[in-house]
Amino acid sequence: SSELTQDPAVSVALGQTVTITCQGDSLRTSYASWYQQKSGQAPLLLIYGKNNRPSGIPDRFSGSTSGNTASLTITGAQAEDEADYHCNSRDTTIKPVVFGGGTKLTVL
Amino acid sequence: QVQLAESGGGVVQPGRSLRLSCAASGFTLSSFGMHWVRQAPGKGLEWVAIIWSGEIDKFYADSVKDRFTISRDNSKNTVYLQMNSLRAEDTAVYYCAREMFYYDSNDHRDVEAFDIWGQGTMVTVSS
16 A cells, blocks of 8 residues: 555546645645656656656646645646656655655546 | 656566566666656556655565665666566556655645656456
């Protein structure tokens, strides 16, 4: 089982806004990082820290944190955003890193 | 160009061993913490192991502890994952990833991110 909890599946209409959440105790002391994984590909870092995007990541992707819940928001979802989204964070208790179970995003 | 390339995957019988390699290019691997992460077919990502930049500290997931060993050869700019006593449940795509870690002193939170990933190598454990 994952120490970070994500909804297994979320859908969004093309051009609309969607929020994917990640919940866990480790998020009280560590920011979540977010990854996009398209079918057959390696994960790609989207968001890290408070709300930082690596070079090349579109600004329609943003992140936020409140208490033990981290959120990834896609503002104006595009067809190419259909993918699996994973969160992870540092965990100072059992092991260094924990992942969520992943959320499959469908763009309708 | 900064990149990672895994190799060494394949089909192996239960109880046998396999060694995965992860070659880095465009950066000095020894300056970074390096992780192995796996993904079973149709499942999410599972963290497996880390070797920190000081190389002394290594840590493993409970599911692989005492069976897997992570190591690094700085002269080859390569990190390895030695996998012994393989089980069917070890079947997965194995990724190596570079760690970005810092402490955000403004918000008093750690930041842990994997900023570079390899393309993955498939390991199938089957008789």
